[in-house]
Amino acid sequence: xxxxxxxxxxxxxxxxxxxxxxxxMVHSVYSExxxxxxxxxxxxxxxxxxxxxxxxxxxELITDGAPPVIRIVPDKKAGTLSVVDTGIGMDRQELIDxxxxxxxSGTKSFLSRLTEAKDGAGLIGQFGVGFxxxxxxAERIVVTSRRAGSDQVFVWSSSGxxxxxxxxxxxxxxxxxxxxxxxxxxxxxxxxxxxETHEIERIVRAYSDNIQFPIELxxxxxxxxxxxxxxALWQRPKSELTPEDYKQAxxxxxxxxxxxxxxxHYRAEGRQSYAVLLFAPSAKPxxxxxxxxxxxxxxxxxRVFIADDADLLPAYLRFIRGVIDxxxxxxxxxxxxxxxxxxxxxxxxxxxxxxxxxxxxxxxxEPEAFAKIWDxxxxxxxxxxxxxxxxxxxxxALSRFTTTKGEKRxxxxxxxxxxxxxxxxxxxxxxxxxxxxSNPKLESAAARGIEVLLLTDPVDAFWTSAPTxxxxxxxxxxxxGDIDFSLIPLLEDKADxxxxxxxxxxxxxxxxxxxxxxxxxEVRASQRLTSSASCLVAxxxxxxxxxxxxxxxQNKGPITxxxxxxxxxHPLVAAVxxxxxxxxxxxxxxxxxxxxxxxxxxEDPAAFASRxxxxxxxxxxxx
Numbered sequence: 001x002x003x004x005x006x007x008x009x010x011x012x013x014x015x016x017x018x019x020x021x022x023x024x025m026v027h028s029v030y031s032e033x034x035x036x037x038x039x040x041x042x043x044x045x046x047x048x049x050x051x052x053x054x055x056x057x058x059x060e061l062i063t064d065g066a067p068p069v070i071r072i073v074p075d076k077k078a079g080t081l082s083v084v085d086t087g088i089g090m091d092r093q094e095l096i097d098x099x100x101x102x103x104x105s106g107t108k109s110f111l112s113r114l115t116e117a118k119d120g121a122g123l124i125g126q127f128g129v130g131f132x133x134x135x136x137x138a139e140r141i142v143v144t145s146r147r148a149g150s151d152q153v154f155v156w157s158s159s160g161x162x163x164x165x166x167x168x169x170x171x172x173x174x175x176x177x178x179x180x181x182x183x184x185x186x187x188x189x190x191x192x193x194x195x196e197t198h199e200i201e202r203i204v205r206a207y208s209d210n211i212q213f214p215i216e217l218x219x220x221x222x223x224x225x226x227x228x229x230x231x232a233l234w235q236r237p238k239s240e241l242t243p244e245d246y247k248q249a250x251x252x253x254x255x256x257x258x259x260x261x262x263x264x265h266y267r268a269e270g271r272q273s274y275a276v277l278l279f280a281p282s283a284k285p286x287x288x289x290x291x292x293x294x295x296x297x298x299x300x301x302x303r304v305f306i307a308d309d310a311d312l313l314p315a316y317l318r319f320i321r322g323v324i325d326x327x328x329x330x331x332x333x334x335x336x337x338x339x340x341x342x343x344x345x346x347x348x349x350x351x352x353x354x355x356x357x358x359x360x361x362x363x364x365x366e367p368e369a370f371a372k373i374w375d376x377x378x379x380x381x382x383x384x385x386x387x388x389x390x391x392x393x394x395x396x397a398l399s400r401f402t403t404t405k406g407e408k409r410x411x412x413x414x415x416x417x418x419x420x421x422x423x424x425x426x427x428x429x430x431x432x433x434x435x436x437x438s439n440p441k442l443e444s445a446a447a448r449g450i451e452v453l454l455l456t457d458p459v460d461a462f463w464t465s466a467p468t469x470x471x472x473x474x475x476x477x478x479x480x481g482d483i484d485f486s487l488i489p490l491l492e493d494k495a496d497x498x499x500x501x502x503x504x505x506x507x508x509x510x511x512x513x514x515x516x517x518x519x520x521x522e523v524r525a526s527q528r529l530t531s532s533a534s535c536l537v538a539x540x541x542x543x544x545x546x547x548x549x550x551x552x553x554q555n556k557g558p559i560t561x562x563x564x565x566x567x568x569x570h571p572l573v574a575a576v577x578x579x580x581x582x583x584x585x586x587x588x589x590x591x592x593x594x595x596x597x598x599x600x601x602x603e604d605p606a607a608f609a610s611r612x613x614x615x616x617x618x619x620x621x622x623x
Contacts, residue, residue, distance in 0.1 A: 009167035010155075014100055022160045022565035024137055033191065036137050037200070038207035039073075040083045040183060041131025041215065042255060042592055044070045047087025048213045049180060049305035054088060056304070056331050060090075064178070065567040071213070072204075072227075073218040074195040079187050081194055085213075086180040089147040092166060095156045099131065099143065100164060100623040124582040134183070135160040137191035144173050145181040153177060153589065155424070210249050212303065218565075232303050233511055234277035234323050238265055253298070254321035258283035261372040264322075264358050272346055278322035284376040285319070293318055299344075301333065310338045313352055316384035316395075319377045320355060356384075356391050360398040363410070371408060374400050378411065379457040386463035396470060401453045402433050404442065409451075411470040420452055421487040424476040425469075429461045429546035432597055440532030440597055441478040447530050448488045452478065461547035466595050481540035485529050504567050508576050512566065515587035517563065519603075526565030533570040534590040536562040536598050582618070585611050 014022065048068035066086065073082040090098060098157045134141055134186040143156040146169070153169030169177075176182070193199050197219055204215055204227050233241065233249045250260045262280035267273075278297065291313040299306045299324060312324055329343055338344060359381075363370040369508040374381070382396040405417070414425060426445060430436040434452040445452050453475075455464065468475045476483075505525045513523040523541060529535060538545050538560070548559050566573045576586050588611060592602040602608040 009155075009165040011163055012096065012100060013163040014158075014550075018100065019162055022132060022158075033136045034203050034207070035130070036133040036185075037083070037203045038252075039133050039255075041070060041072075041204070041208045041211060042252070043131060044083060044085035044087060044456075045211045045213055046209075046320075047085050047089070050088040051086075051179075051305060052304050054148070055198075058149070062179075063618050068251070069216060070179075071216045071218050071224065072200055074197065074200065074220065075193045076192075076220065079192065079195075080411055081185045081187055082182060083185075084177075084180065084182045086178075089177075089180045090145040090154075091150060091152065091155045092145045095143065095145060095154055095166060099156055099158075108563070131482050134185055136422075137194060138185035139188050140186040141183045142186075143181060144169055144177055144178055144184075146174070148179045153291070167168035168604070185420075186361060195457065204228055206248065206392060207252060210252050212305075217401050232275075232325065234275045234325055237305070241265075246279075249277065250281075250321065253277075253323060254279065254281065254296070256283070256285075256321070258280060261369050262358065264355065266354075268350065272342050272343060272350070273327040273349055275325045275353060276322070276354075278319055278320050278324075278351075278357070280377075282372040282376065288319060291452050293485055296321050298323045299338070301329045301331050302327060304331055306333060307338060312344075312348055313349075313355065314384065314388060315357055316380055316382075316387060317352065319380055321416060321541070324351065352388075353391065356394050356398070358396060363398050363400075367408075374408065379459060380458060382459050382463060385468070386459065386466065387622050392468075393470075397466070401455070403454060404437070404446065404452045409453075414453070415450055415471050415473065417451060418473070419448060419488050420451060423472050424471060425453070426450060426476050426478055427455055427464060428478050429455045429464065434455055435599055438597075440530045440535045440594075441537070443530040443532060444483070444528045445478065447490055447492075448485055449491050450485070450488065452558070458550060461544060461550050465543060465547055476530060477538075479536075479545050480538040480542065504577060508566070508568065508573060511576055511583050512564070512587040512590065515584045516564065516591055518610055519591060520564045521561040522563045524563065524565055525568050531570075531599070532567060533572045534564060534566050534594040536591075536594045537565055539563055549600075564594060566590060567595070577603075582615070585615055589615065 003324070013019070048070065051061060051068055068086050071082075071084040073084065074080075075082070104428055123333070138160075140159045141157065144153060145154045145156070151174075153167050153173045154166060154418065155173065156162035157533050187194060200217060204217075208215060209228045209231045210231065211228055212230060212232060214226045214230050216224040217227045218224045219556060233245065246265070247259055250263070251257060258281055260279035261282040264276065264278040274304050294309055295311055295313050295315070295318045296308060297312040297320060298308045299310040299312060303325060306329075312418050324347065326343075326347065329341070333341065359373070362373070366416065369569060378400060381395065382399055385392055385399065388395060396411060398410075400410055401414075403409045403414065411425065418425075428436050428439060428441060430439065431455050433456055436442075436456065442452055455461075464475060476482075509523045509525065516523065520536075526535065526536075537544065538548070542560050543551075544547075545562065552559050568574075572590065576590075578584060579586050588608075592608045595602055
């Protein structure tokens with residue numbers, strides 16, 4: 001250590017995003033600065049977890065045989081607060097990687113939201129940048145660390161400016177830190193309250209009581225004492241726990257600030273023995289739609305942390321947070337073995353079914369609590385209708401939809417209100433509820449009081465493309481194939497709905513098809529329309545038009561030519577047969593207005609505007 005101790009510190013710049021983040025931390029004041037300590041303790045706990053895990057295959061990492069511990073050391077004279085752990089520690093490169101960069105997606109989004117937020121505490125927890133929260137209370141931070149099994153100590157330091165320094169540790173550092181990490185915060189003058197023991201104990205009780213390692217407070221006078229319960233809450237009986245216990249456990253496990261909308265705590269016995277403590281958040285995390293679609297349920301084996309990315313639940317339940325603690329899995333199970341372990345596969349299957357059932361029961365018994373989950377995660381849950389064939393019916397049953405009758409309607413409610421002679425469940429997919437409500441394809445259904453599902457999440461276009469039914473009634477798109485409402489009575493008898501066609505159908509269809517040519521695959525009289533002139537639909541064997549648009553945006557398939565349906569009772573359609581040389585213009589107008597109503601642009605917007613202006617001036621379209 002003598003040679004390395006004399007080496008000069010090396011200065012390095014922060015990654016651009018870190019520099020911006022630190023600037024916000026240093027110059028912004030958030031109301032909940034307490035979270036800095038929770039985040040540092042959480043990081044220390046992770047380091048201790050990693051040490052226990054690595055020591056399973058390399059027991060020499062814990063040469064002293066002492067269990068990992070976390071210590072908090074206030075020093076009023078020096079104005080410093082230290083958080084020390086005897087965990088895995090970091091080498092030089094790990095200090096640079098972990099404390100000098102944010103190697104995560106979503107950083108830009110986080111920074112923009114943090115800049116706009118009045119209180120950034122919740123966002124700090126969501127985005128996993130908790131270490132930097134310490135700059136809210138510290139004017140300088142010094143991190144000294146020795147990786148387990150190494151004889152080298154390194155010191156990282158920064159004042160929250162544009163960069164940091166890193167240097168080999170001294171002999172004193174090596175003697176003080178046999179393993180693990182020491183973080184020393186040189187507190188700002190207005191943050192000296194965090195040197196008071198009662199403040200430290202208050203924060204630990206609120207945020208870190210369930211940390212699995214002893215948290216010791218080392219006062220300036222007297223003996224160190226443990227200030228957390230350090231118990232595996234999920235192993236305790238439900239009868240011993242209060243809602244506040246669960247709330248604190250959720251916030252500590254998930255690194256969250258909201259309250260859980262659903263708590264699931266039970267122990268499974270039999271072929272597999274394991275404890276489950278899972279939570280459904282009430283607030284949406286920033287990375288919900290990350291392409292990796294990774295879950296965040298932690299796997300423990302006999303209270304030893306194994307992994308937080310073991311895919312213990314399917315991707316459509318990736319918003320669930322919590323812990324599964326197995327009594328039967330081997331402690332030395334590797335991350336590579338996790339995917340193929342048959343015992344873990346059985347746990348996955350059983351826990352997934354239990355979570356889906358609990359969500360379904362919550363929807364029936366506590367609709368307000370379920371509404372919070374659905375508002376935040378409904379678009380993700382519906383992925384299960386497409387991906388989880390085994391539980392498709394259950395996921396469909398617990399799903400909630402906006403319909404022409406209201407919001408958060410279940411298919412059970414839809415089925416109870418179904419019309420006489422109605423044999424199908426109807427839906428429309430699109431970009432927004434407002435646009436769908438004005439879609440002309442709803443007209444005939446509305447005239448008969450038929451409820452229609454208005455589906456606006458991108459996943460809706462996919463799960464509806466597979467044959468799906470509920471209670472023996474298939475789901476049917478109003479944008480696809482033929483629709484026959486003739487057996488369902490109208491709400492009111494309207495002469496224009498029952499009378500003769502306003503134009504000769506065969507002649508008009510032929511004229512329009514000839515004028516449009518290859519722009520459409522077919523032209524036909526519509527049973528969907530009552531007041532609009534035209535609409536576009538997909539053929540019976542084609543994909544729904546919204547799905548085609550989504551796939552085309554990803555270059556995953558061509559868009560097939562649509563079917564143009566025309567309302568034979570509309571004056572514009574009736575004018576086609578008698579319009580002479582204006583047939584082409586009228587036919588194109590019928591196509592282009594149908595495209596606009598479907599959320600598309602005409603093929604040539606300038607030509608559309610010119611043609612419409614000319615037709616108005618020529619008096620072809622009369623009021």
